[in-house]
Amino acid sequence: MEYYKQLRQYVGHDPLILPGAVVLIFNDKKELLLQERERGVFGLPGGLMELGESLEDTARREVLEETGLRLGRLTLCNVYSGPDYYSENPNGDKFYSVTAVYKTYEYTGNITPDENETISLQFFSPEHLPDGILTSYRKFIEDEFL
Structure with a gap:
């Protein structure tokens, strides 16, 4: 069972701090890989940390699970946290995200969307990103x- 789901058994809907990581994956044309998780809603491959993982381990595991790609060298871009990253799910679960954002141009494998979490995976030029990217x-x- 995922760590945050175990915590929810104890705290119910009360706020949690949930660390995670996402990756900006660029191809040789400098296009960015986006993941369509719901029809018309796009984000970056990544997810929540499990016990014993580093943030970089989290990024690598989640990208492999969601895209089928193995990542090479990762560069840390930034870590985002604080009140701007508070969310409340429709089921009432409250949480503060702490998200490490990495980037890479190095990956191997064939893009294979995870059928449970991914509708599609597609590269976009940074100048022509789809409208449905989450805030x-x-x-x-x-x-x-910038």
């Missing part, structure tokens, strides 16, 4: 390009 992910992307 926090858009900030991560814009901070890298």
Whole structure:
């Protein structure tokens, strides 16, 4: 069972701090890989940390699970946290995200979307990103390009 789900058994819907990582993956054309998790809603591959993992381990595991890609060298771009990263899920779960954002141009493997979490995976030029990028992910992307 995922760590945060174990915690929810004890704290119910009370706020949790949830550390995680996402990765800006660029191809040789400097296009960015985006993950469509719901129809028309895009984000970056990544997810929540499990016990015993580093943030970099989290990034690598989540990207492999969601995309089928193995990552090479990762560069830490920034860590995002604080009141702007508070969320409440429709089920009432409250949490503060602490998200490490990495970038890489190095990956191997074939893009294989995880059928449980991914509708599609597609590279986009940073100048022509789709409208449906979630707000926090858009900030991560814009901070890298500004």
